[in-house]
Amino acid sequence: MTKPSDLQSLIGTEVGVSRWIEVDQARIDAFASITEDEQFIHVDPEAAKATPFGGTIAHGFLTLSLASAMSYDAVKPLEGVVMGVNYGFDKLRFLAPVPAGSKVRGRFKLLSAEDKGGGRWLLKHELTVEIEGGDKPALIAEWLGMQVVA
Numbered sequence: 001m002t003k004p005s006d007l008q009s010l011i012g013t014e015v016g017v018s019r020w021i022e023v024d025q026a027r028i029d030a031f032a033s034i035t036e037d038e039q040f041i042h043v044d045p046e047a048a049k050a051t052p053f054g055g056t057i058a059h060g061f062l063t064l065s066l067a068s069a070m071s072y073d074a075v076k077p078l079e080g081v082v083m084g085v086n087y088g089f090d091k092l093r094f095l096a097p098v099p100a101g102s103k104v105r106g107r108f109k110l111l112s113a114e115d116k117g118g119g120r121w122l123l124k125h126e127l128t129v130e131i132e133g134g135d136k137p138a139l140i141a142e143w144l145g146m147q148v149v150a
Contacts, residue, residue: 001079004121004149007113015110015125016074020103020132021066023058028100031062045100058098063138067127070106071145078121080149087122087144096136103132111142119149 002010025045032038040047041057048056068086077084098104109126116122123145129138 002076003079010110016108018070018073018106020105025100056100060094078147083148085146087146090142092141098138121147
C-alpha cells in the first residue's frame with residue numbers, strides 16, 4: 001500500500017511492472033467475438049499471412065483492455081482505499097502490432113497525483129505496454145484513475 005502522503009515523492013518514477021501476459025489466438029478470437037470485430041487480420045491466420053504482419057495480430061483495444069490486469073499486478077493501491085474508478089485517458093497511441101502468441105507487460109510511471117478532497121485522489125500514470133522481444137512498445141497511454149480512501 002502507498003500512503004497518500006508519499007505520492008508527491010513518487011511523481012516521475014516508475015512505480016511498477018506487471019507480469020508477462022500471453023496474447024494467444026484463443027484470446028484474440030474470444031475478444032473478436034465479444035466485441036463483434038472479426039476483421040480477418042485478427043481471426044484468419046491463413047489470410048493474415050499475406051499481410052505485412054505475416055500473421056494475425058491482437059486488436060489494439062484487446063491490448064489496452066489488459067491494462068487493468070497489469071495495473072493490479074504493478075501498482076500498489078493507496079492505503080485505506082475503498083474503491084478505485086477508471087477515469088479515462090488523456091493520451092493513447094498504438095505504436096506496434098501484437099502478433100498472436102506474443103507476451104505483453106505494462107510499465108507504470110506516476111505522472112501526477114491530485115487530492116480532489118473527500119478522500120478522492122486522481123492519479124495519472126504513464127502506461128507503456130511492452131511486447132516481449134519487441135523493439136517498440138505496443139502502446140503508450142496516460143491513464144487516469146480515481147482512488148477513494150477512507
